[in-house]
Amino acid sequence: MDNCKVIAITNQKGGVGKTTTTVNLGVGLQLFHNQKVLLIDADPQSSLTVALGHKNPDAIDVTLSTVMDAVIEDRPIEERTGILHHDEGVDLLPSNIELSGMETGLFNLMSREYVLRNYIDTVRKDYDYILIDCMPSLGMMTINALAAADSVIIPSQPSFLSAKGLNLLLHSISKVKRSINPKLTIDGILLTMVDSRTNNAREIIESLRNTVGQNIKVFDSEIPHSVRAAECALTGESIFSHDKKGKVAAAYEMLTKEVTALERKAHNRSGHDWVR
Ligand SMILES: Nc1ncnc2c1ncn2[C@@H]1O[C@H](COP(=O)(O)OP(=O)(O)OP(=O)(O)O)[C@@H](O)[C@H]1O
Numbered sequence: 133m134d135n136c137k138v139i140a141i142t143n144q145k146g147g148v149g150k151t152t153t154t155v156n157l158g159v160g161l162q163l164f165h166n167q168k169v170l171l172i173d174a175d176p177q178s179s180l181t182v183a184l185g186h187k188n189p190d191a192i193d194v195t196l197s198t199v200m201d202a203v204i205e206d207r208p209i210e211e212r213t214g215i216l217h218h219d220e221g222v223d224l225l226p227s228n229i230e231l232s233g234m235e236t237g238l239f240n241l242m243s244r245e246y247v248l249r250n251y252i253d254t255v256r257k258d259y260d261y262i263l264i265d266c267m268p269s270l271g272m273m274t275i276n277a278l279a280a281a282d283s284v285i286i287p288s289q290p291s292f293l294s295a296k297g298l299n300l301l302l303h304s305i306s307k308v309k310r311s312i313n314p315k316l317t318i319d320g321i322l323l324t325m326v327d328s329r330t331n332n333a334r335e336i337i338e339s340l341r342n343t344v345g346q347n348i349k350v351f352d353s354e355i356p357h358s359v360r361a362a363e364c365a366l367t368g369e370s371i372f373s374h375d376k377k378g379k380v381a382a383a384y385e386m387l388t389k390e391v392t393a394l395e396r397k398a399h400n401r402s403g404h405d406w407v408r
Pocket residue numbers: 145146147148149150151152153175177179267268324325326355356357358359361362363365380
């Protein structure tokens with residue numbers, strides 16, 4: 133057994149802060165908790181790859197689709213194939229447009245849900261955390277991410293957290309849990325781009341915490357809306373480099389504490405079970 137935790141950062145809605153959360157949670161886990169982190173870009177749009185400074189993903193030869201292809205073809209994967217190192221101490225498995233062809237090809241395979249998981253099994257011994265930045269859909273790549281993950285973090289803007297959207301996502305998660313990955317859990321919903329200047333922002337959040345929060349953890353950390361966060365993707369760095377004293381950096385640092393605390397709880401619980 134290794135100690136690696138694989139987290140899928142997912143929401144079928146686009147533009148809710150999945151990529152920004154993947155970058156800043158990942159770099160924050162390295163920076164504040166000294167964790168070894170791999171970030172996987174599971175979206176052919178490649179926003180994570182771009183956000184970590186690779187302005188032209190299509191020029192990258194070896195990507196997630198290369199290693200998934202090797203799994204499908206049953207070819208051996210050499211250590212660190214395709215993995216790039218970022219200056220801020222995290223590793224990245226990039227993606228580019230080739231991943232969209234891969235997603236279509238998966239449909240004809242027998243064990244199509246397990247391709248990413250089989251790849252991750254070959255690298256998880258090297259990391260404490262693997263974060264998967266999912267694409268904004270509930271298609272086969274996202275199913276692969278959920279099949280490979282130990283848990284899920286759902287970023288959402290408070291005003292976009294519709295009951296319908298959330299139910300759809302929870303339905304997919306529970307389907308994957310039932311049929312292919314019984315250990316899958318939900319770490320929580322992360323409220324992003326919170327704009328405290330709008331009059332009713334607090335009311336919406338309080339009402340969410342009282343309703344959705346009854347069934348699913350809503351992280352205490354709330355990521356504020358800030359132009360400094362949006363700038364990061366353009367400069368290829370995390371908020372901790374770009375604006376380390378700002379409110380977004382503080383919020384993501386707090387999220388790293390909540391996420392690592394979840395691990396300690398799970399650890400204590402399993403120790404307890406073992407004692408019993
Ligand atoms: N806290 C924030 N404040 C202001 N802008 C933000 C914040 N977080 C993210 N953004 C910006 O909002 C946009 C969407 O964010 P991001 O790319 O992280 O979302 P996403 O869910 O990954 O999108 P997609 O579904 O397209 O992959 C980006 O332009 C990003 O820079």
